[in-house]
Amino acid sequence: MIHETPVRVRYGEVDRMGFVYHANYLPYFEIGRTELLRSQGHAYRVLEESGTLLVVVDAGLRFLRPAGYDDELVVRTRLVEITGVRIRFEYELHRPATRTFIAGGHTTLAATDLTGRPMRIPAPVRTLLESLLEPTPPADGGKSSASGAVQGVNP
Amino acid sequence: MIHETPVRVRYGEVDRMGFVYHANYLPYFEIGRTELLRSQGHAYRVLEESGTLLVVVDAGLRFLRPAGYDDELVVRTRLVEITGVRIRFEYELHRPATRTFIAGGHTTLAATDLTGRPMRIPAPVRTLLESLLEPTPPADGGKSSASGAVQGVNP
Amino acid sequence: MIHETPVRVRYGEVDRMGFVYHANYLPYFEIGRTELLRSQGHAYRVLEESGTLLVVVDAGLRFLRPAGYDDELVVRTRLVEITGVRIRFEYELHRPATRTFIAGGHTTLAATDLTGRPMRIPAPVRTLLESLLEPTPPADGGKSSASGAVQGVNP
Amino acid sequence: MIHETPVRVRYGEVDRMGFVYHANYLPYFEIGRTELLRSQGHAYRVLEESGTLLVVVDAGLRFLRPAGYDDELVVRTRLVEITGVRIRFEYELHRPATRTFIAGGHTTLAATDLTGRPMRIPAPVRTLLESLLEPTPPADGGKSSASGAVQGVNP
Numbered sequence: 063m064i065h066e067t068p069v070r071v072r073y074g075e076v077d078r079m080g081f082v083y084h085a086n087y088l089p090y091f092e093i094g095r096t097e098l099l100r101s102q103g104h105a106y107r108v109l110e111e112s113g114t115l116l117v118v119v120d121a122g123l124r125f126l127r128p129a130g131y132d133d134e135l136v137v138r139t140r141l142v143e144i145t146g147v148r149i150r151f152e153y154e155l156h157r158p159a160t161r162t163f164i165a166g167g168h169t170t171l172a173a174t175d176l177t178g179r180p181m182r183i184p185a186p187v188r189t190l191l192e193s194l195l196e197p198t199p200p201a202d203g204g205k206s207s208a209s210g211a212v213q214g215v216n217p
Numbered sequence: 218m219i220h221e222t223p224v225r226v227r228y229g230e231v232d233r234m235g236f237v238y239h240a241n242y243l244p245y246f247e248i249g250r251t252e253l254l255r256s257q258g259h260a261y262r263v264l265e266e267s268g269t270l271l272v273v274v275d276a277g278l279r280f281l282r283p284a285g286y287d288d289e290l291v292v293r294t295r296l297v298e299i300t301g302v303r304i305r306f307e308y309e310l311h312r313p314a315t316r317t318f319i320a321g322g323h324t325t326l327a328a329t330d331l332t333g334r335p336m337r338i339p340a341p342v343r344t345l346l347e348s349l350l351e352p353t354p355p356a357d358g359g360k361s362s363a364s365g366a367v368q369g370v371n372p
Numbered sequence: 373m374i375h376e377t378p379v380r381v382r383y384g385e386v387d388r389m390g391f392v393y394h395a396n397y398l399p400y401f402e403i404g405r406t407e408l409l410r411s412q413g414h415a416y417r418v419l420e421e422s423g424t425l426l427v428v429v430d431a432g433l434r435f436l437r438p439a440g441y442d443d444e445l446v447v448r449t450r451l452v453e454i455t456g457v458r459i460r461f462e463y464e465l466h467r468p469a470t471r472t473f474i475a476g477g478h479t480t481l482a483a484t485d486l487t488g489r490p491m492r493i494p495a496p497v498r499t500l501l502e503s504l505l506e507p508t509p510p511a512d513g514g515k516s517s518a519s520g521a522v523q524g525v526n527p
Numbered sequence: 528m529i530h531e532t533p534v535r536v537r538y539g540e541v542d543r544m545g546f547v548y549h550a551n552y553l554p555y556f557e558i559g560r561t562e563l564l565r566s567q568g569h570a571y572r573v574l575e576e577s578g579t580l581l582v583v584v585d586a587g588l589r590f591l592r593p594a595g596y597d598d599e600l601v602v603r604t605r606l607v608e609i610t611g612v613r614i615r616f617e618y619e620l621h622r623p624a625t626r627t628f629i630a631g632g633h634t635t636l637a638a639t640d641l642t643g644r645p646m647r648i649p650a651p652v653r654t655l656l657e658s659l660l661e662p663t664p665p666a667d668g669g670k671s672s673a674s675g676a677v678q679g680v681n682p
Binding site: 227228229244247248251260261262286287 | 537539558
Binding site: 079081084085086088089092115117118119120121122123124125128169178 | 234236239240241243244247270272273274275276277278279280283324333
């Protein structure tokens with residue numbers, strides 16, 4: 063499934079160029095995957111408290127167009143891959159009001175126990191995750207409005 | 218040149234697992250490139266105020282070992298590539314006290330004018346940047362203490 | 373009027389004790405006053421872009437009970453005072469699920485022009501603000517569930 | 528004693544008016560009290576790990592003049608009061624290059640055990656804190672350069 067979550071840009075998330083500061087996109091992506099899980103009745107908080115942590119082991123971001131203060135954005139999240147110990151989410155951040163593709167990215171997460179030791183994804187968690195798996199990208203690749211511009215976030 | 222800058226982890230930068238929250242590494246990288254410029258007598262603030270913005274167009278991060286509250290870390294920064302409109306920095310974050318490689322990453326920045334329009338890097342800025350260019354990685358690849366572990370930052 | 377806005381606690385807003393880090397309450401309060409204005413059809417973004425800034429000149433916070441990751445909180449905001457150049461908002465942060473009063477506070481804001489120079493609140497802005505004025509505190513003072521505990525946020 | 532700690536303003540800490548966002552002053556104050564403790568050989572990290580938490584129960588801030596990106600600021604910290612269960616720090620934030628008083632404030636912290644339960648300050652911690660006690664304000668009250676301006680931080 064592809065899950066969409068709204069996020070409104072806060073004043074403190076914007077830099078002196080008037081653009082969302084680049085580090086602040088990672089929390090938006092995190093909201094995306096948290097709400098994807100919640101939409102299927104699974105709070106990440108509960109998962110963590112039951113002994114399975116999903117820790118970020120790598121992340122990538124592409125900044126295509128700037129977003130500004132008070133913008134209403136949408137995070138489009140997909141769980142694209144599950145291996146024995148890791149899962150990969152992909153994200154697209156859009157501003158629907160202007161049909162603008164703001165940023166894309168991914169995070170890879172690895173399962174660990176509460177002490178941070180790596181472990182295989184427990185079977186019940188795997189079953190949950192497999193029900194969310196969506197390897198196919200959206201039809202337009204989310205890229206329709208992103209062409210032609212160099213843009214990003216400072217500095 | 219390879220530039221090293223110390224950064225001490227603040228209380229609010231750490232999550233409930235006791236690890237630096239993953240989004241907080243990007244500001245550490247930014248401190249690294251800012252201080253690399255400053256070490257050669259060039260404040261990014263001045264560059265920006267003179268009309269050249271360097272905006273982040275993509276970023277990548279690998280999280281190898283967790284860092285915790287009050288840790289003294291070092292950001293090792295290199296400017297590895299310059300094209301007509303873009304430059305690429307690479308970063309390694311270490312905790313010298315335990316000889317631990319915490320995280321690695323890169324950012325690509327594009328030159329724009331004050332309105333955010335892409336432009337070629339102006340000649341004086343290019344001359345400055347070329348004096349910093351260091352395409353060669355450090356001898357040990359910064360990887361000596363990173364082997365064997367899956368680790369990252371939550372969630 | 374008394375305005376209520378929901379806020380869900382993000383992973384990165386929580387510290388290593390598992391509590392919302394104290395500085396992160398000020399953005400929650402800002403969301404409260406922004407949404408109070410918006411509820412009457414006035415975006416702070418538009419106000420600012422039309423030439424009136426409302427800058428924070430003082431703030432106070434009392435931390436009564438901790439809030440944790442993923443908690444659904446409610447910010448209750450009132451505009452309690454308007455003078456020639458300043459306005460004062462008061463805030464209460466609650467967790468409805470447990471009927472817990474988490475934190476209270478206030479901010480005083482002063483009108484300035486776009487260069488940061490103090491000025492009297494322009495008449496149309498004053499009219500808007502006066503329509504929101506609510507000097508009377510809520511019946512229970514928001515304090516019913518806050519008695520008896522020393523609690524706060526680290527460190 | 529009065530302790531001074533340098534803090535340089537980071538890019539992401541500044542808002543779209545070019546001023547440090549108001550919530551970002553609280554981490555500066557926290558750095559002030561942490562470094563005050565460290566200057567006497569006591570890491571707050573160690574204090575916390577030995578079982579005594581000092582949680583923030585109230586905070587107040589006055590914003591006098593704006594600070595901007597890359598500014599070199601100094602946090603001047605004093606421990607002004609110790610009771611059975613609480614301590615109070617006062618802070619002044621200055622920009623020495625322009626002799627500008629940027630912001631002032633205080634935080635009150637309460638001792639708790641690791642579960643967040645209030646407790647009396649343990650005797651060894653009290654002895655440490657009493658050695659830092661400085662109830663007398665600086666001679667000029669830090670206010671010499673703060674007169675005459677309404678200024679703050681948005682919104």
